[in-house]
Amino acid sequence: xxxxxxxxxxxxxxxxxxxxxxKLQKAADYGxxxxxxxVELRAESVNRSNTQYDDGRVRxxxxxxxEGVAIRILAEGTWGFVTSNDLSSGGLQSSVKDAYSLASRAxxxxxxxxxxxxxxxxxxxxxxxVKRNPAEVDPQEKIAYAAKLxxxxxxxxxxxxxxxxxxxxxxxxxxxVTNEGTQIKTDAGHVYMVTTLTGKxxxxxxxxxxxxxxxxxxxxxxxxxKTPEIVAEQLVRRVKMQLEGNTPKxxxxxxxxxxxxxxxxxxxxxxxxxxxxxxxxxxFAGKLNQDVAxxxxxxxxxGTMKGGFGSAKYDDEGVPTQRVELIKDGVFNALxxxxxxxxxxxxxxxGSSRAEDFRVYPLMRxxxxxxxxxxxxxxxxxxxxxxxxxxxxxxxxxxDLNASFQVGVQEAYEITNGELGDSVTNLSLSGIATEALLQxxxxxxxxxxxxxxxCGKGGQEALVSDGGPLIRFGSGPLTFGGKA
Numbered sequence: 001x002x003x004x005x006x007x008x009x010x011x012x013x014x015x016x017x018x019x020x021x022x023k024l025q026k027a028a029d030y031g032x033x034x035x036x037x038x039v040e041l042r043a044e045s046v047n048r049s050n051t052q053y054d055d056g057r058v059r060x061x062x063x064x065x066x067e068g069v070a071i072r073i074l075a076e077g078t079w080g081f082v083t084s085n086d087l088s089s090g091g092l093q094s095s096v097k098d099a100y101s102l103a104s105r106a107x108x109x110x111x112x113x114x115x116x117x118x119x120x121x122x123x124x125x126x127x128x129x130v131k132r133n134p135a136e137v138d139p140q141e142k143i144a145y146a147a148k149l150x151x152x153x154x155x156x157x158x159x160x161x162x163x164x165x166x167x168x169x170x171x172x173x174x175x176x177v178t179n180e181g182t183q184i185k186t187d188a189g190h191v192y193m194v195t196t197l198t199g200k201x202x203x204x205x206x207x208x209x210x211x212x213x214x215x216x217x218x219x220x221x222x223x224x225x226k227t228p229e230i231v232a233e234q235l236v237r238r239v240k241m242q243l244e245g246n247t248p249k250x251x252x253x254x255x256x257x258x259x260x261x262x263x264x265x266x267x268x269x270x271x272x273x274x275x276x277x278x279x280x281x282x283x284f285a286g287k288l289n290q291d292v293a294x295x296x297x298x299x300x301x302x303g304t305m306k307g308g309f310g311s312a313k314y315d316d317e318g319v320p321t322q323r324v325e326l327i328k329d330g331v332f333n334a335l336x337x338x339x340x341x342x343x344x345x346x347x348x349x350x351g352s353s354r355a356e357d358f359r360v361y362p363l364m365r366x367x368x369x370x371x372x373x374x375x376x377x378x379x380x381x382x383x384x385x386x387x388x389x390x391x392x393x394x395x396x397x398x399x400d401l402n403a404s405f406q407v408g409v410q411e412a413y414e415i416t417n418g419e420l421g422d423s424v425t426n427l428s429l430s431g432i433a434t435e436a437l438l439q440x441x442x443x444x445x446x447x448x449x450x451x452x453x454x455c456g457k458g459g460q461e462a463l464v465s466d467g468g469p470l471i472r473f474g475s476g477p478l479t480f481g482g483k484a
Contacts, residue, residue: 189218
């Protein structure tokens, strides 16, 4: 009987999916009959959970199913946008009518009508198979993982005094249906954890942080790849280095930036400047097709990257994701676009339109932003530096549209006569990213890492990765000082 029940359940699930897509398509067609030039429905049902563990106790734990639909309509040359939790046929039709009404009224005041870049409609099903669905993992197992991580950090170093572990996961299905004929069903999910560790000795308090996550694995990611022992070792080593490191010298020095710091520079200080809706207000304004870095420097945003936390087959407009060379061999080469901006400017589509969930409007967003490998070995990268700093991992920071940035570094070493020396504590670096780009004088080919995180923009979050090889900067563009 078990196989029969299993197949019957799968059969019912397939029928339910077909029925929902049919309802969404009828609603999209209804919007077109009303007079809309474009109708888009993004529906989703996602099971999310959040757990926070502090210093041996559970701070909070929650689990919820989020289900609803976003309806975006282009009529009278402008947008109308409505969200709803009602996925019935009548509810969808009513929401489409509301969105059309909003667009129609707003369009009367718009001088330049919105035109979308054309795309080829697609029908596709993207599946995701994980060994352990995090939504089905007993909360006690997640708590036990956190407790083991806390126990392991204290075992490794008695100076560890506090820990905060934030675990977030989501698993579910998303649908995109348009009046143009696009029908995409996507199984999507992720696990994500941020761990912050604090150490104290002789009145000196310092901390270290680690992000980890996957969009291709479920809870098994923490059973095999990021076990409590692996995460604890990394964090305790960084706290130890901070407590025992040398005080940094203030000033400008040659330096080598490690993969995660390079990734932060690529994302925060440069990548946002290449998002088309921000470029005109940024330090990259008017620089398309101009030299912005030395030859040999290439920076890309790649939505197709295997293992990337921001990867996907399509964006939230049904556009296939792309590998976009933002800086190609030193030249500012491309922007991240959506259909509206590409239609307005004639620039290529990049598959960069992303919405956090059905409650919000899609925005132009990065996915996996990296500097590509160069031609120097890691050993050659450090050659010729009499004194400088090797910045391995960032702790946090900020960046502005004028390309200024400041980054705290949680793992750093002195470089003396081309060799690594003592660790450094509470190091920060700042500068103007567009000026720093021009001072790159070496790009590595060996070490390459990809970090994971969540990027905020317009009140939304998006899963992203960033990283790159080791990159060397000459003296001048980066200023070093105390804690950021």
